[in-house]
Amino acid sequence: MMGVMSNAATAVSPQVSPQEDFGWTLGVLVRNYQNASNEAIGEFPHGARGYQVLVAVVSGEQPNQLALAQHLGIDRTVMTYLVDDFVKAGLVERQLNPADRRARIVVATDAGLAVLADLQQRVAEAEGAVLGTLADDERELFRSLLRRVACHAPVATEHELGACEAVEQMLGDSAPRQ
């Protein structure tokens, strides 16, 4: 059954148009978004990634570092020096959780909140530029579909939380949507 025949071109020639490839289009979008948002946020500690962390810190229910890492899909050992740099920049604080003194609750400072509010505007503009082709209703549609896809969370890796379950857990299920 498995034979690598020599005239494969005639047999199972994969007919691909690169613009049809989901992975490619996805990659293009991600690069565009990263370029645009990185440019928009300037010298923020860890670029677009750092911005995402700060967003998660503010959005969540005073999450600890592990929750942040799982939420953003980055390694928890990375979160250590990521938060370190944020603390150095005065954007967040590590607070002790009296209920669990192992955990460090990450909380945004006033400065962090102010910076974030500013950045969010710029990033929103960058997003607008990336989605520039789409009409307003199409953008909303795209965002909506994207949100549903992201929250679907197939959870390929077994030990990892589904993305939106982690969100709901972090939010304490207190932010009903739509």
Add this chain to the structure above:
Amino acid sequence: MMGVMSNAATAVSPQVSPQEDFGWTLGVLVRNYQNASNEAIGEFPHGARGYQVLVAVVSGEQPNQLALAQHLGIDRTVMTYLVDDFVKAGLVERQLNPADRRARIVVATDAGLAVLADLQQRVAEAEGAVLGTLADDERELFRSLLRRVACHAPVATEHELGACEAVEQMLGDSAPRQ
């Protein structure tokens, strides 16, 4: 250190729901896609990235390494050892371009085509799993919007080609650029 205490909520409190954040949902989707496709393609040389390269090799008009790198948004120095590993695996060949002996044309071997045809099926299944929430017409809609967004190509970086222009160029739009 400055006395940063937390009456932060009074300031310009950015109210974000993480599920609303475009960057976050995009990141979740990308991770899901990478996990799923990486699992689907198994021990292929460079994972999902390598798969993309092979797709581009087959889809394009016998592109050289630079065209591949620009198309996929990866550095040209990376493409060198990427193609190296593909050659070692017998998936592609470097052919000399008689018209320009500096350039190496990357061509898929029969084995490469056969492997790609197999992989495309698996990756398609992985994509299906990632987009599992959406109904069929919604998937097509999502792909279509994604394609339009990707091909819009805001080209934030100045010296880089727009993505789809690079595609068209590679696909034989032989008109010179600029």
Add this chain to the structure above:
DNA sequence: CGATATGTGTTGCTCTACAGATCATCTTAC
């Protein structure tokens, strides 16, 4: 109390991205 699990931090390895230099070749100017 003891055993195990969890949150965090540290160290070391690896992969990849990126910038710069080098070499070969093509193109253009003279």
Add this chain to the structure above:
DNA sequence: GTAAGATGATCTGTAGAGCAACACATATCG
């Protein structure tokens, strides 16, 4: 035809980030 610059590929060195393993403090369960 030769010189000078541009282009494609490769190599080198550096930095960022993921990953695994270990260490430490604390929490939980027997």
